Amino acid sequence: MEEARVELVPVKTHIVTKRDNIVDVIEKYAGPDMGPDDVVSVAESVVAITQGRYRRPEEMSPSILAHVLARFVHRDSSCSSACGMQATIDEGGALRVLFAFIVGGIAKVFGKSGVFYRLAGEQAALIDDVTGTMPPFDKMLVFGPKDPVKVAEAIKARLGCYGAAVADVNDLKRAAVLGVTEGLQPAELSRILIHNPFGNANQQTPIVIIKNYAAAAAKRG
Amino acid sequence: MLVYAGYFLAFLGLVFLALALYIWRQGDADFVFDTANRSRLELEKETADEMVFTFNVPFRNRGSQQGTLMDVFVRPWIPKEQFSAAELTTKVTVASCPRSDGYWEATLFPNEKLEHDIAVIKLRFHSEGGDIRQAMDQIVDLPLNIVYQVVARAEWYLSKTMLELPMEEFHAAMQNGRGQK
Numbered sequence: 521m522e523e524a525r526v527e528l529v530p531v532k533t534h535i536v537t538k539r540d541n542i543v544d545v546i547e548k549y550a551g552p553d554m555g556p557d558d559v560v561s562v563a564e565s566v567v568a569i570t571q572g573r574y575r576r577p578e579e580m581s582p583s584i585l586a587h588v589l590a591r592f593v594h595r596d597s598s599c600s601s602a603c604g605m606q607a608t609i610d611e612g613g614a615l616r617v618l619f620a621f622i623v624g625g626i627a628k629v630f631g632k633s634g635v636f637y638r639l640a641g642e643q644a645a646l647i648d649d650v651t652g653t654m655p656p657f658d659k660m661l662v663f664g665p666k667d668p669v670k671v672a673e674a675i676k677a678r679l680g681c682y683g684a685a686v687a688d689v690n691d692l693k694r695a696a697v698l699g700v701t702e703g704l705q706p707a708e709l710s711r712i713l714i715h716n717p718f719g720n721a722n723q724q725t726p727i728v729i730i731k732n733y734a735a736a737a738a739k740r741g
Numbered sequence: 742m743l744v745y746a747g748y749f750l751a752f753l754g755l756v757f758l759a760l761a762l763y764i765w766r767q768g769d770a771d772f773v774f775d776t777a778n779r780s781r782l783e784l785e786k787e788t789a790d791e792m793v794f795t796f797n798v799p800f801r802n803r804g805s806q807q808g809t810l811m812d813v814f815v816r817p818w819i820p821k822e823q824f825s826a827a828e829l830t831t832k833v834t835v836a837s838c839p840r841s842d843g844y845w846e847a848t849l850f851p852n853e854k855l856e857h858d859i860a861v862i863k864l865r866f867h868s869e870g871g872d873i874r875q876a877m878d879q880i881v882d883l884p885l886n887i888v889y890q891v892v893a894r895a896e897w898y899l900s901k902t903m904l905e906l907p908m909e910e911f912h913a914a915m916q917n918g919r920g921q922k
Contacts, residue, residue, distance in 0.1 A: 591764050
């Protein structure tokens, strides 16, 4: 794909909450700018928030396992707090997380990192600890979204755009596309979104329209 | 068989001990609000029925792990039996990333940092339809609790630090504020 022909348009929204329907939000704010050649991408944490997938630390009772495992995780990880690890256990299951921890630890001894997150379930890498999301969700642990492919398909069906994607992008040049509509390539979208066009949380732009995506793809194809 | 069970229990005990030692050595975040080195009270704003005082309290994470101050608020201990001439409300924010809405944004503070961060505390006295100067003449020594919620390696907890603002400092700030007009 020739990136020069693709334009990224961040879209500002209100503070989205669990009272919102993500498809309605995208239609309201991005709908007027969407064309049939465009792909709309939405930040995964915002999708998760509309699904009510967040918890306050005060609502959680970390187990002994969570307390112990959290102590062995890198301090910058969302699993490094007892609550963050408990959230991972709640999503992935205690046995699975323990297994991932043991295998991940052994793998790390041999210089291979990231194994824990691959084995502990997809949520392990998606949970945002407190401070990970903009106010008022800075005081919550925000989980990854449920059924991101279904969400993407629902967005496409409503907006009539070329495609839709749910993405986890940050300023550390990390872009993971969690769900896309049929025909889109997650790896290619990750490359397009790698510079985090969503901006930081306070910019309130959880939607990015990838303009001319289909036209650029056709030209390449 | 009993011997093997004994070995197994001893092994479990050693594992437990090693974990406890590791966690103890790792430690956790430990926030301290250095009230002894707070700034002097200043009168920031004055209208006919309102006065806003401000002062700074340095704080830092002196622990061995980074930690999040998830919430910080200032709780005055001033009952109406002692002072009812004006209503007091408080706000606190961090100087490096100030907010004016009174909302404390959860912020991660590293433990390696030697210099302090600064908590900016504002005290707003409001005398409904009254004369704020006259009301503040009745001010007494004001005890304040800085209450803060920490999330770090261990489970979240609340803690607090108390300080007291002497009434003479209010009077001096009002005097200085008057002089600056």
